[in-house]
Amino acid sequence: MGAQGDNSVATLIAASVLAVSLSSIQNILIVALGLGLVIFFHELGHFAVAKWCDVNVERFSIGFGPILLSWKWGETEYALSLIPFGGYVKMLGQDDADPSQLTSEEVAEDPRSYIAKSVPQRMAIISAGVIMNIITGLLFFAFAFQQGVEVPPSELGTVFVGKPAWEAGLREGDRLTEINGRDVSTFGDIIRATALSSSEYLDVKGVHYDGGEFEARIFPTMNGTRREIGVEPVRGLALAPKEFVPNGDATLAGTAANKASPSFKPGDEIVSLDGEKLDGFAGLQNYLARHRGDTVEFNVKRTDENNKSSDVEITVGPQGFRTLGLWMDIGQIEAVQVGSPAEKAGLKTGDKIVRIDDLDVGKDINPLTLPDYFAERHGQEISVVVNREEKGSGAKSHDLVITPLDIPGWIERPSSPNTPLSVQSIGIAFHMIPTVLKVQEGSPADGKVKAGDQIQQVELVLPKGTEKPDIMDKLDPVVIELNESNRNWMYAFWQLQVANSRDIRLKIARDGSTPELVTLTPTRAEDWFLPTRGIMMSLLSVSQKAGSFGEAIQMGVSHTKNSAFDIYLTLRNLITQNLSVKELHGPIGIAKVAYQVSQQGIAELSMFLGFLSINLAVLNFLPIPVLDGGHMVFLIYEGITRKKPSERVLIAATYIGMAFVLSLMVLVIFLDVFVHGF
The missing domain is CATH 2.30.42.10 (PDZ domain)
Incomplete structure (x- = not known):
């Protein structure tokens, strides 16, 4: 809001707390369009309620800075500005660049000015952007779940030896169902619950690979920037695709799998070993470990370029350890x-x-x-x-x-x-x-x-x-x-x-x-065998897809609540130093998010926009001057005391808020360039 309004402020803060490790900078246009859409809905909320309250809206801008394109419809100028990371609604009597307007008696005499409206009306205008972002975020999530979103499950892959999860007795193939009383269904839930927990330990519940239920207490450690328990997402039964393996081969050179006849192909899906059906990667690992000295028959499902599948039998011999003879x-x-x-x-x-x-x-x-x-x-x-x-x-x-x-x-x-x-x-x-x-x-x-x-x-x-x-x-x-x-x-x-x-x-x-x-x-041992055969497997993902529109909305509501809660936990942990500021990312990080989602499809893009919408809603309502939350604090004060804050207080608070936000912007851009190496 305001002439400078929300502009890039809340959006950049939202980008900062995404804290995602991402790939190279590409598809900036997708970032601009995605952010523009999120900002548009936010400002549309302010605009619509302001019009409903009969406030004179002088300008509605997507982006900020120099105006590239504008047209006037009625009393409002609609503009597209140079910098896409933001937007603003400029109303008569409300201008963050000139906070003295909020106490101007001359402006207040105009019945269509912002400050001439009652406190409840101004509260409605201020909160409308946040409410709109919550609604659109929910709808973005619901649309994504209706399409189906691929996510890594809460099943554990590698449990790093000696790390907290290992010490607590967790094993590869275990599936976590609850952490500190919160349900978990994806590996991302595990990472967030660990990083954002403020307690010394995590009380977890889950199901072992063999089907037995368990409870454990894990004591996370700091890895330098955030808390971790030492686990990785689980792999599936499909060999890695061609584009993700060296030289287009999903087997390691010189291994038993690499020498197998017929040969493995990238993307092959392992169905059974020696006729025994597999129920997951842990089952594959366990079978090969127990038959490490034996020749094993792999039955794989192979899909060709025409999407036709066939069963292929591949014989793989045992693989001795490479040794040096040193004890x-x-x-x-x-x-x-x-x-x-x-x-x-x-x-x-x-x-x-x-x-x-x-x-x-x-x-x-x-x-x-x-x-x-x-x-x-x-x-x-x-x-x-x-x-x-x-x-x-x-x-x-x-x-x-x-x-x-x-x-x-x-x-x-x-x-x-x-x-x-x-x-x-x-x-x-x-x-x-x-x-x-x-x-x-x-x-x-x-x-x-x-x-x-x-x-x-x-x-x-x-x-x-x-x-x-x-x-x-x-x-x-x-x-x-x-x-x-x-x-x-x-x-x-x-x-x-x-x-x-x-x-x-x-x-x-x-x-x-x-x-x-x-x-x-090195030479290979003749009587000491590896539990692996040299096959590179893909990470497992499962589809979270709603069975009906109603279920999609329900899933969207749940994801909205969890996202908002996680944002508050992130802020708390930053303050208590349980999460390092080095985990923050700025606008360049958003560009990398856009690259990721542009490669993954419309559902993932919708999830990204939903998460960004909720970030914008929550963070924009923090009690920081120049943000909507700061404006709301002043309105609450006015509603209680029946008088407006003094011009001196408003100006001082505005400058302090701007200084804080600009400092944060400089910090996250510095981290993007010099720490994350984007």
Whole structure:
């Protein structure tokens, strides 16, 4: 509202709290058109109610700044202005650029001026834009749900080892249904509930992959900008499409799946394994893990360019681990899962496992094989000896007995830096110390690496003459540092399994001498098999579609309420610093949203416009001068005291509000350019 009115203010704030990680800047026109539509409805609300109250509306503008195009119809000038991120309705007696008009007796004498109207009438005019945005936001949502919106479900994909969700006992394939009393149905609900919660913990309810219901308490951690619990969305049973995989191949080079005959094709949907129907990605993972040493028959559904489908049988052999022949020292236990066999047996964070049954860890048994060792002995009592640091007495030995669960080893993988190795059958995770304890005879490291060597760095190197990038998406070596703050031996070992065509170059420190570089070509183990076969899968999405117009409206109402609530939670968490301002985005971020939605279809575009409408409604009604909420505060004051605020107060408040909003605009644009790198 006003000559400068809402203009870009509320819209840019709305853009800021979207906090979405987005792709490259494109389709600015879609942004302008989308924002123009949202702004149009907002200003239309002000305009319509002002006319209904017989106020002289001097100008109705979409955009602000220099006028590009205008025409006059009746007493009102309709304009299209240069900058599309906003709009305004200019009324006689209401001008944010000249707040003194609100107290002008001369202007008030005109019965058609804004300030000549009663307080209830002015409240109706001020709130009309917000109300219109709520209504149109609801309708945008309803339209989207009537068309059908593809969203990731609330089923968990990767549960990162050692992170809060893992410690609470959550597993891949679990489906969350409730967080802190709020229903969740999408993965986005999980992310928002985690980031926006103000409590120290999350009380969650859900259903395990095996069908059993569970309740858990999770203690989120800050990842630098917002709270997280360490989970990713689940993948489905379809191989990744051609455009999302290197060289158009949905299998990793050099893997069993890559060598299968007939070959896999991008977009293939896995229906069954060895004739056993699959009920999801967790089922696929579990079956392959339990049959890791076997040849498996994949039945896939393949759809050709003419949209005709056919069943294809693909035989995939087992895949051995790529090994170097190095046995590294085991580190202390990093995390223990709640309710796990390890917790019940008395294992604690900080313990170091030194002996299992009659085997010395690191000398008689490779720590890398512990996930399989325990899993293969599920249901049996296993004796474990740990060293535990105790105050005043140093390390003491403790004898414990553990009975593992029937959960395959290596089904959880150290796929990100600083991730420990999970022994899921007993519920512990430990890091590896980059000190070599043993070198196997005849292995790639034999004669090049010695017991006692310290590995300081790992490089994954493509063979000379390689012309095309691999899964790492570059030809240069991938460098992984190993030190106290970068406990990355497990991560490096897993990357060795992913980048099958790469050799390993180790930076080794020996007996205090100058570090030397050693290049090794890994070999595949003949009796130790991966639970994976080298297939890249797509993320799973489910359709949220209303069965009737009434249901679409109902879903729209629910989404509107949740969106508004989330905005208030976002603002609260920004104030309490539970959410970093670095999560904010500005107008360039909106351009990236437009790029995303323009690629996904009309339903997703409608969802975006609905969410932006609710953002605009809620944020524009905050009690900040120059915003509608600020105007409403002054009207409430006038209604209670029966007198208008003084011109001095109005001018001061207006300048303070403008300064705040302009500062916020500068901040989010700075973040867009220099932090998010847009």
